Amino acid sequence: AQKVTQAQTEISVVEKEDVTLDCVYETRDTTYYLFWYKQPPSGELVFLIRRNSFDEQNEISGRYSWNFQKSTSSFNFTITASQVVDSAVYFCALSENNAGKSTFGDGTTLTVKP
Amino acid sequence: DAMVIQNPRYQVTQFGKPVTLSCSQTLNHNVMYWYQQKSSQAPKLLFHYYDKDFNNEADTPDNFQSRRPNTSFCFLDIRSPGLGDAAMYLCATSKTFIGTPGAVEKLFFGSGTQLSVL
Numbered sequence: 506a507q508k509v510t511q512a513q514t515e516i517s518v519v520e521k522e523d524v525t526l527d528c529v530y531e532t533r534d535t536t537y538y539l540f541w542y543k544q545p546p547s548g549e550l551v552f553l554i555r556r557n558s559f560d561e562q563n564e565i566s567g568r569y570s571w572n573f574q575k576s577t578s579s580f581n582f583t584i585t586a587s588q589v590v591d592s593a594v595y596f597c598a599l600s601e602n603n604a605g606k607s608t609f610g611d612g613t614t615l616t617v618k619p
Numbered sequence: 620d621a622m623v624i625q626n627p628r629y630q631v632t633q634f635g636k637p638v639t640l641s642c643s644q645t646l647n648h649n650v651m652y653w654y655q656q657k658s659s660q661a662p663k664l665l666f667h668y669y670d671k672d673f674n675n676e677a678d679t680p681d682n683f684q685s686r687r688p689n690t691s692f693c694f695l696d697i698r699s700p701g702l703g704d705a706a707m708y709l710c711a712t713s714k715t716f717i718g719t720p721g722a723v724e725k726l727f728f729g730s731g732t733q734l735s736v737l
Contacts, residue, residue, distance in 0.1 A: 540725070548707060550662070550728040596661060607726075609661035 507532045509599050511610035518587055519618050526582045526613045528597030534558075539573065539580045540598040540607060550596065556580060587617045622646050625710050625729035632700050633737050640695040640732045642710030650716065651693040652726070653685060654709040662709055668693060669716070700736045707731045 508531040518524045530539065541553040554564060556573050564571050568585045584591055594614050598607040624643045632638040642651065650669050654662040666675045668687045682704070684696040697704055710729040 542726075542728075548709075548731040548733070550709065550711075550726070552725040552727070555725055606664060606667070609663075611661050612659075 507537075507599050507601070507608040509597050509608050509610035511595075511597055511613050513613045514611070515614045515616070517616045517618065520589060521586050522617075523583060523585050524587050524615065524617075526584075526595050526597075526615065528580045528582065528610060530578050530580065530597070530599045532599060532601070534601050536601070538600045540596075540600065541571065541580075541582050542596045542598065544594040544596065544612070546593070553582075553595075584615075587615075589617050589619055591615060592617045623710055623712055623727050623729035625708075625732050627732060628730065629733050629735070631735045631737060632697075634702065635699045638697050638700055638734070640697075640708050640710075640734070642693045642695070642729055643691050644693075644710075644712045644727075645691070646712055646714070646727060647690060648712035648714050648727070649690075650713045651687060652711040652713075653683075653693070653695050654711065656707045656709055656731070658706075665695070697734075700734070702736050705734055705736045707733050 510529045512527055516524055537558045539556040542550045543553055544550045554571055561573050561575055570583045572581045592615060594612045596612045597610040600607040622645050626641050650667060652667040653665045655665055656662040664676050665679045665683055666685050682698050686694045695708055709731045711726040713724050713726050
C-alpha cells in the first residue's frame with residue numbers, strides 16, 4: 506500500500522526566510538511518481554512539480570527547489586526567500602501510474618507573515 | 620482563463636435532498652476525476668472517467684454517482700446527502716494516464732464546490 510507522510514501540519518515563517526516542507530513516502534513499486542501541489546485559500550490545487558522514481562536529479566524553479574532522495578524515500582520542497590503569496594496548503598502526492606489515483610499526504614499549511 | 624470550471628462555488632442542500640455538482644473543461648482531456656476533500660484533510664479520489672469508461676474507487680459510497688455526457692462535462696450526484704458529506708468537492712482533468720509512454724501528465728484542478736448539508 507502507498508502512504509505519504511507530511512509530518513509538519515503547520516509552519517509559520519517571516520517573509521524572506523527559507524522554509525522546507527518535508528515529505529516521506531512508502532511504496533512497493535519500483536516505478537512511481539511524486540508530486541507537489543499548492544492549494545491557496547481560493548481552493549484550487551495547483552500543480553508544482555512531478556518527479557519520476559528513476560530520475561533523482563534535483564530541480565530548481567525560481568525560488569522553489571525539490572530534493573528527491575530515494576535512499577530515504579523523501580521528496581522535500583524548499584521555498585527560498587518566502588513571500589506572503591506563498592501562504593497556502595502544500596500537498597505531496599504519490600502515484601504508481603495514474604496521476605489521478607494519487608495518494609496525498611495530509612498537507613502542510615504554510616503561513617508567511619510580512 | 621479557467622480551464623476546469625466548477626459550479627457553483629458554494630452549494631447548500633438539505634439532509635437527504637439530492638444534489639448535483641457540475642464540472643466542465645476546455646482542455647479536451649480524456650480523463651476527469653472527482654475528489655472529496657474534508658476540512659484539513661487530503662483530497663480523496665471518489666471516481667474517474669477515462670472517456671466514457673467509469674472507474675469507481677472501492678471505498679466510494681453508493682450514495683455518490685457520476686455522469687459524463689460528453690468530453691467536456693462531468694457531474695457528481697449525491698443521492699441522499701448526509702451531514703458527513705459536507706466537504707469541498709474538487710474536479711480535475713488529465714490528458715491521459717501518467718503511465719502512458721511519453722506522457723508528461725499532471726492534474727488540472729477546478730476551484731472546487733464547497734458543499735454544506737443542513
